[in-house]
Amino acid sequence: MNQQRLMQVLLAPQVSEKATYIADKNNQVIFRVAPDATKPEIKAAVELLFKVSVESVQVANVKAKKKRFGRHIGTRKGWKKAYVGLKPGQEINFVDGGAA
Numbered sequence: 001m002n003q004q005r006l007m008q009v010l011l012a013p014q015v016s017e018k019a020t021y022i023a024d025k026n027n028q029v030i031f032r033v034a035p036d037a038t039k040p041e042i043k044a045a046v047e048l049l050f051k052v053s054v055e056s057v058q059v060a061n062v063k064a065k066k067k068r069f070g071r072h073i074g075t076r077k078g079w080k081k082a083y084v085g086l087k088p089g090q091e092i093n094f095v096d097g098g099a100a
Contacts (some may be wrong), residue, residue, distance in 0.1 A: 001044050006047075010042070028086070028087065029084050031082050033081065037082070042084065052090040055085045057083070057085070058082070058083035059080060062076055064078035
């Protein structure tokens with residue numbers, strides 16, 4: 001796969017209470033990914049950037065929300081997130097800036 005493309009697949013780690021709970025319980029990390037990213041691309045990007053071995057990738061589309069601004073109705077953008085399962089013994093530590 002093209003290395004330039006892999007650098008653009010992962011947008012940001014998803015940091016929330018749910019993401020922390022899933023990381024502790026299932027050894028998974030959640031990322032915001034590009035809307036056109038595929039599972040093999042996500043796996044290759046995580047392995048390239050964080051030097052860890054990936055066991056599984058699950059993808060979910062987060063739907064856009066309708067929001068009101070006074071009497072105007074707008075829509076937030078939808079986005080895509082990936083649940084990346086790491087092999088046992090593997091860990092990504094975002095505080096130190098990479099693999100642990």
